[in-house]
Amino acid sequence: MRMTPRGTAPLTAAVAGASGYAGGELLRLLLQHPRFRVGALTAASSAGSTLGEHQPHLPALADRVLRPTTPDVLAGHDVVFLALPHGASAEVAAALGEDVVVVDCGADHRLTDAGAWAEFYGGTHAGSWPYGLPELPRADGTRQREALKGAGRIAVPGCYPTGVSLALAPGFAAGLLQHDDVVVVAASGTSGAGKAPKPHLLGAEVMGAMSPYGVGGVHRHTPEIEQNLTAAAGAAVRVSFTPTLAPMPRGILATSTARLAAGVDPAAVRAAWVEAYAGEPFVHVLPEGRWPSTAAVLGSNAVQLQVAVDVRAGRVVVVSAVDNLTKGTAGGAVQSVNLALGLDEGLGLSAAGVAP
Ligand SMILES: NC(=O)C1=CN([C@@H]2O[C@H](COP(=O)(O)OP(=O)(O)OC[C@H]3O[C@@H](n4cnc5c(N)ncnc54)[C@H](OP(=O)(O)O)[C@@H]3O)[C@@H](O)[C@H]2O)C=CC1
Numbered sequence: 001m002r003m004t005p006r007g008t009a010p011l012t013a014a015v016a017g018a019s020g021y022a023g024g025e026l027l028r029l030l031l032q033h034p035r036f037r038v039g040a041l042t043a044a045s046s047a048g049s050t051l052g053e054h055q056p057h058l059p060a061l062a063d064r065v066l067r068p069t070t071p072d073v074l075a076g077h078d079v080v081f082l083a084l085p086h087g088a089s090a091e092v093a094a095a096l097g098e099d100v101v102v103v104d105c106g107a108d109h110r111l112t113d114a115g116a117w118a119e120f121y122g123g124t125h126a127g128s129w130p131y132g133l134p135e136l137p138r139a140d141g142t143r144q145r146e147a148l149k150g151a152g153r154i155a156v157p158g159c160y161p162t163g164v165s166l167a168l169a170p171g172f173a174a175g176l177l178q179h180d181d182v183v184v185v186a187a188s189g190t191s192g193a194g195k196a197p198k199p200h201l202l203g204a205e206v207m208g209a210m211s212p213y214g215v216g217g218v219h220r221h222t223p224e225i226e227q228n229l230t231a232a233a234g235a236a237v238r239v240s241f242t243p244t245l246a247p248m249p250r251g252i253l254a255t256s257t258a259r260l261a262a263g264v265d266p267a268a269v270r271a272a273w274v275e276a277y278a279g280e281p282f283v284h285v286l287p288e289g290r291w292p293s294t295a296a297v298l299g300s301n302a303v304q305l306q307v308a309v310d311v312r313a314g315r316v317v318v319v320s321a322v323d324n325l326t327k328g329t330a331g332g333a334v335q336s337v338n339l340a341l342g343l344d345e346g347l348g349l350s351a352a353g354v355a356p
């Protein structure tokens with residue numbers, strides 16, 4: 001049985017996938033966290049090399065040697081962060097005891113519907129864990145953070161679902177939006193695709209170009225976004241989602257639109273978002289007339305939002321920006337772990353970004 005830590009003794013955190021982008025961002029945040037001490041660091045083909053060869057921006061850990069990703073190496077920590085490719089987490093997690101908080105940054109434990117898993121990922125569904133998006137409004141008036149308090153297992157959301165779900169959920173929770181006409185187009189920086197070499201991520205392909213991918217309702221974040229918006233609406237929501245690759249290292253800008261429900265006064269719409277996030281330190285509805293930008297959230301755990309009503313088209317338009325590696329992965333993971341351990345939710349995290 002896992003106990004809530006008392007006092008101020010350091011908590012140990014292992015990071016599996018430490019040579020990757022998500023692993024590197026987790027380590028950057030853990031080094032700034034007052035309660036964590038970094039324990040074992042693991043990888044696959046990079047095992048045996050030093051962290052400094054993969055993460056030159058983390059000099060404090062440069063001499064640490066990466067170890068193989070095995071349950072034996074990861075056991076004995078308070079928290080294990082898994083920043084591994086899809087499909088690699090479930091087996092490792094199953095071999096870790098109940099006394100360890102396990103945080104899966106990959107997709108293996110995000111979806112509750114085994115049919116959706118089979119359709120979008122294929123293979124065996126590993127099951128679902130409490131979903132790590134604390135601010136997400138739910139139809140019963142609570143927030144997702146309630147499911148994370150004391151959790152021993154956490155499924156970190158995908159980067160697009162973080163920005164898109166927080167953008168639209170207040171409108172569904174307040175009954176302002178139709179459920180069957182939701183369109184999302186989002187652009188992501190290339191770190192969202194991970195570090196493993198891929199031809200479409202070569203500099204010559206990416207620089208100076210924006211290109212869509214996963215078009216036609218086939219991107220695997222579609223069912224995850226629908227799952228979140230359905231939880232907010234209390235009834236099934238259908239989404240058409242189109243991702244785009246943008247020539248920048250980090251950041252996601254999402255434009256999410258939905259048709260206004262019958263009888264809704266357009267003038268009253270924006271207030272629902274302002275009210276939903278009024279007490280949230282990491283979700284910022286910008287003052288009217290200002291628009292989110294990926295540059296303003298770089299390295300930050302913040303989500304920026306703006307809401308407008310396109311009266312001619314009868315649609316609500318929400319633009320959101322997140323850093324895919326911070327709030328979109330590692331920051332969201334640390335925030336959820338803080339809740340799981342009974343620590344202050346924002347401990348070690350900042351809404352301040354890096355600019356220009
Ligand atoms: N990048 C992003 O913006 C986001 C990523 N995520 C998720 O986080 C996870 C990691 O992504 P990301 O960091 O981008 O990926 P990277 O490709 O950058 O890193 C993957 C890491 O996993 C290790 N690894 C690869 N295969 C295995 C294996 N079979 N067993 C153990 N370790 C392995 C790699 O080690 P080696 O160096 O030895 O190959 C590397 O450390 C993924 O599930 C991804 O979906 C979630 C949200 C956003």
Ligand SMILES: CC(=O)N[C@@H](CCC(=O)OP(=O)(O)O)C(=O)O
Pocket residue numbers: 105106107157158159160188189190191192193194243245
């Ligand atoms: C630019 C880019 O390729 N992005 C990734 C999403 C990254 C992420 O959040 O997702 P997962 O944890 O679900 O892999 C993609 O579209 O597949």
